[in-house]
Amino acid sequence: ETGVTQTPRHLVMGMTNKKSLKCEQHLGHNAMYWYKQSAKKPLELMFVYSLEERVENNSVPSRFSPECPNSSHLFLHLHTLQPEDSALYLCASSRRTGEVGYNEQFFGPGTRLTVL
Amino acid sequence: AQKITQTQPGMFVQEKEAVTLDCTYDTSDPSYGLFWYKQPSSGEMIFLIYQGSYDQQNATEGRYSLNFQKARKSANLVISASQLGDSAMYFCAMRGPGDYQLIWGAGTKLIIKP
Numbered sequence: 161e162t163g164v165t166q167t168p169r170h171l172v173m174g175m176t177n178k179k180s181l182k183c184e185q186h187l188g189h190n191a192m193y194w195y196k197q198s199a200k201k202p203l204e205l206m207f208v209y210s211l212e213e214r215v216e217n218n219s220v221p222s223r224f225s226p227e228c229p230n231s232s233h234l235f236l237h238l239h240t241l242q243p244e245d246s247a248l249y250l251c252a253s254s255r256r257t258g259e260v261g262y263n264e265q266f267f268g269p270g271t272r273l274t275v276l
Numbered sequence: 277a278q279k280i281t282q283t284q285p286g287m288f289v290q291e292k293e294a295v296t297l298d299c300t301y302d303t304s305d306p307s308y309g310l311f312w313y314k315q316p317s318s319g320e321m322i323f324l325i326y327q328g329s330y331d332q333q334n335a336t337e338g339r340y341s342l343n344f345q346k347a348r349k350s351a352n353l354v355i356s357a358s359q360l361g362d363s364a365m366y367f368c369a370m371r372g373p374g375d376y377q378l379i380w381g382a383g384t385k386l387i388i389k390p
Contacts, residue, residue: 191376203380216376248319264311267321
């Protein structure tokens with residue numbers, strides 16, 4: 161596996177379900193991100209982890225719960241979602257700020273989530 | 277507040293022609309970075325090119341170049357000799373407040389016609 165992988169690629173869930181999205185990066189990065197991409201809206205940053213510590217949390221509802229057990233893996237746990245949470249959820253990774261380079265983010269293919 | 281504006285929601289271009297995708301930005305920070313990403317229908321965001329505010333020359337990366345006009349606060353992406361595989365959404369982004377934030381534009385949908 162190379163780059164950033166995400167599973168599942170597609171997910172349909174009811175509002176009472178609990179599910180998790182998984183992200184894995186094989187780039188040796190130590191910052192990881194969750195983004196939400198809804199139709200006709202700019203990309204929204206949800207969470208950032210640096211060295212497995214959450215450094216950003218942009219007022220995301222508590223029905224989204226991130227977990228970063230190590231620098232290669234990132235999860236997004238979902239429970240009691242709403243239909244408006246239907247979107248493409250993208251995971252990304254990068255080097256930490258302060259390391260050499262401009263720290264472009266590398267993205268996974270995303271999970272297309274539909275909440276019924 | 278920082279902001280990215282992409283004024284072209286969609287563009288149709290003939291194959292092999294050059295394409296310019298517009299991006300203007302607003303920031304009061306003298307040090308900033310600008311990124312362009314491509315998102316095919318498969319969903320993955322692909323990093324294309326980066327321009328730092330203090331870079332003396334416009335960034336180039338293969339068929340991609342960035343027309344950086346600092347005084348006008350514009351960072352347009354130029355794709356030379358367009359190909360059918362260039363059909364995708366293109367997003368301009370700027371490093372935002374904090375160490376990890378990127379401010380994103382709404383994107384431009386580019387369709388290359390054979």
